[in-house]
Amino acid sequence: MAPVAFIGLGKMGHGMAARLIAHGHDVRVFNRTSAKADVLVRSGAIRCASPREAAADAVAIFAMTASDESSRAVWYGPAGVLAGRPARRAFAVECSTLSHDWVLELAGAAAEAGLRYLDAPVTGLPAAALAGELTLLVGADYADLRDARPLLAPLADRVLHFGAVGAGTAYKLMVNLMGAVQIASAAEGMALAERAGLSPSFVADAIALGQAASPQVVRNTRRMAEDNHEQDVVFTPVLRLKDVEYGLALARKLGVATPFGDVAAALFRRLCADGHAQSNESKIIDVARSLPRG
Numbered sequence: 001m002a003p004v005a006f007i008g009l010g011k012m013g014h015g016m017a018a019r020l021i022a023h024g025h026d027v028r029v030f031n032r033t034s035a036k037a038d039v040l041v042r043s044g045a046i047r048c049a050s051p052r053e054a055a056a057d058a059v060a061i062f063a064m065t066a067s068d069e070s071s072r073a074v075w076y077g078p079a080g081v082l083a084g085r086p087a088r089r090a091f092a093v094e095c096s097t098l099s100h101d102w103v104l105e106l107a108g109a110a111a112e113a114g115l116r117y118l119d120a121p122v123t124g125l126p127a128a129a130l131a132g133e134l135t136l137l138v139g140a141d142y143a144d145l146r147d148a149r150p151l152l153a154p155l156a157d158r159v160l161h162f163g164a165v166g167a168g169t170a171y172k173l174m175v176n177l178m179g180a181v182q183i184a185s186a187a188e189g190m191a192l193a194e195r196a197g198l199s200p201s202f203v204a205d206a207i208a209l210g211q212a213a214s215p216q217v218v219r220n221t222r223r224m225a226e227d228n229h230e231q232d233v234v235f236t237p238v239l240r241l242k243d244v245e246y247g248l249a250l251a252r253k254l255g256v257a258t259p260f261g262d263v264a265a266a267l268f269r270r271l272c273a274d275g276h277a278q279s280n281e282s283k284i285i286d287v288a289r290s291l292p293r294g
Contacts (some may be wrong), residue, residue, distance in 0.1 A: 001025050002087065004151070005054035005061040006045075007074050008096070009036040012122065013064035015129030016095070016155050020062075021045055023154040028054040051075070052084035060091040060151050061115075064122075067242055068102040075106055082113050091148050093118045095136075097176065099246040100169050100253070103139075107165045116144040119165045121172040122156070125234060133157050139167035170250060177247035179216055180240055180264040184284055186217045187267075190224045191288040200225035223282035230279055237284065238277035241268040 001024055006017040009031035021027050021043050028046045029037045030053070037047045048054035051074045055061045061081050063074050071094065075081050081092070092115040094106065103119050110117040119139035128134050135158040138145055145161055152159060162171050186207075193203045204225040208218045223229060244265045251258045267287050276283045 002059040005058040008064040011126040019154040030054040050079035055081040064095045100250045103169045119168040137168040173247035176243040184264040187285040187288040220282040224285040229283040
């Protein structure tokens with residue numbers, strides 16, 4: 001098959017790249033920490049020294065990084081994708097959760113370089129990435145998405161097309177902002193349950209059966225009940241805070257008030273300042289436990 005580039009081999013990107021390899025694609029990989037590519041190289045991937053090298057002659061370039069800053073480093077600069085020579089009309093598939101402004105800027109730069117840009121952030125945990133069971137939240141031209149679907153198929157069992165470029169990111173930021181509010185509220189509820197003398201594990205099980213349940217509320221309240229925030233970290237406070245801040249920036253741009261999002265951001269900001277930026281986000285319960293009563 002024609003070469004495909006995958007850039008960013010964290011917990012999500014590693015699983016996604018593995019899926020492309022397993023489906024027979026000629027996958028070229030790059031990660032700032034090169035050792036993260038070792039397992040993929042043993043599976044058949046080609047390790048590259050830069051995003052530019054990985055993207056050379058590629059028919060699609062996938063990126064999965066942490067932030068606007070890391071995404072900018074992937075695409076721009078002398079070692080970036082846009083400095084190289086991807087195949088004519090190659091797909092630029094940005095799967096990272098990024099700010100809306102940066103997505104629109106990057107899409108414009110990709111179009112100027114002759115690439116077809118897909119705004120395609122994902123939902124799902126690392127296990128879903130490895131199993132090809134992600135949901136892609138896509139903003140793209142309809143024809144571009146149609147043509148890219150065979151390349152996306154190994155990664156996701158659901159592709160939701162929200163509209164033009166930027167629409168996928170707008171949805172992802174909205175839903176991650178809602179998630180932050182849910183998790184902060186769940187922490188407050190669990191702290192209240194503890195103070196009332198209820199069994200945390202029984203409360204977490206009861207929540208899972210009730211109207212307040214969502215997958216991330218269930219997952220995080222169970223972690224809160226176990227007081228297990230350092231092992232098998234799924235999603236960190238620093239990444240949650242980044243997503244919330246991007247969501248709040250979009251809301252400000254669109255003139256939408258965010259009283260609940262503002263509170264959630266403040267709580268996650270405090271958690272990071274307290275030295276828990278790399279814990280599991282369920283650690284937010286410690287902030288709820290420590291806040292003074294008003």
